[in-house]
Amino acid sequence: xxxxxxxxxxxxxxxxDNSIINCAYSNSASDYFIWYKQESGKGPQFIIDIRSNMxxxxxxxxxxxxxxxxxxxxxxxxxxxxxxxxxxxxxxxIIGTASKLTFxxxxxxxxxx
Amino acid sequence: DAGITQSPRHKVTETGTPVTLRCHxxxxxxxxxxxxxxxxxxxxxxxxxxxVKDTDKGEVSDGYSVSRSKTEDFLLTLESATSxxxxxxxxxxxxxxxxxxxxxxxxxxxxxLVL
Numbered sequence: 001x002x003x004x005x006x007x008x009x010x011x012x013x014x015x016x017d018n019s020i021i022n023c024a025y026s027n028s029a030s031d032y033f034i035w036y037k038q039e040s041g042k043g044p045q046f047i048i049d050i051r052s053n054m055x056x057x058x059x060x061x062x063x064x065x066x067x068x069x070x071x072x073x074x075x076x077x078x079x080x081x082x083x084x085x086x087x088x089x090x091x092x093x094i095i096g097t098a099s100k101l102t103f104x105x106x107x108x109x110x111x112x113x
Numbered sequence: 114d115a116g117i118t119q120s121p122r123h124k125v126t127e128t129g130t131p132v133t134l135r136c137h138x139x140x141x142x143x144x145x146x147x148x149x150x151x152x153x154x155x156x157x158x159x160x161x162x163x164x165v166k167d168t169d170k171g172e173v174s175d176g177y178s179v180s181r182s183k184t185e186d187f188l189l190t191l192e193s194a195t196s197x198x199x200x201x202x203x204x205x206x207x208x209x210x211x212x213x214x215x216x217x218x219x220x221x222x223x224x225x226l227v228l
Contacts, residue, residue, distance in 0.1 A: 041222075102155070
């Protein structure tokens with residue numbers, strides 16, 4: 001079946017630098033995407049979402065970019081802080097079908113001082 | 114944390130024993146979910162509920178059952194635990210995000226070890 005693909009690399013970023021975490025998805029019918037942050041020993045935490053009728057959405061220090069042509073989305077974190085260290089993963093869904101959320105496996109972000 | 118608690122937070126059990134995990138929410142959400150999280154896999158849906166006594170299977174439902182007798186509680190039961198069910202289990206609820214999309218929010222998780 002189709003699934004959100006997200007390799008599980010470890011991204012090491014220096015404190016204060018910007019981070020970019022990528023995600024590829026394969027279900028062309030997906031029209032809603034979410035980024036989650038998961039700290040060690042905790043449940044996933046909602047960060048930001050985007051609909052397929054948008055290319056970009058900004059939150060506090062985070063920006064999500066969506067490229068539907070190549071089925072790719074990215075999470076940009078500005079001025080990365082030690083508290084940003086976590087596993088980040090994306091999820092895709094079809095609006096109106098809450099039970100159909102599909103998750104990637106995650107990218108570990110390590111913030112070095 | 115969307116008012117979600119899970120109990121127990123940690124459990125060690127033996128193969129063949131029944132295990133029940135509890136998810137409790139305080140905000141009257143209609144939809145509740147059980148996921149498992151394993152290394153190398155994304156979160157995988159076990160079962161979900163769309164109302165009291167209304168449940169449906171997810172991607173990895175074999176060996177699991179659920180019950181929802183009241184809105185605030187969603188129980189996950191492993192009828193006869195196996196070592197392959199060693200995992201971290203997350204409960205989630207969904208609520209309307211900006212009025213047009215159900216977004217899922219997660220509990221703190223239950224770490225289960227089956228020996």
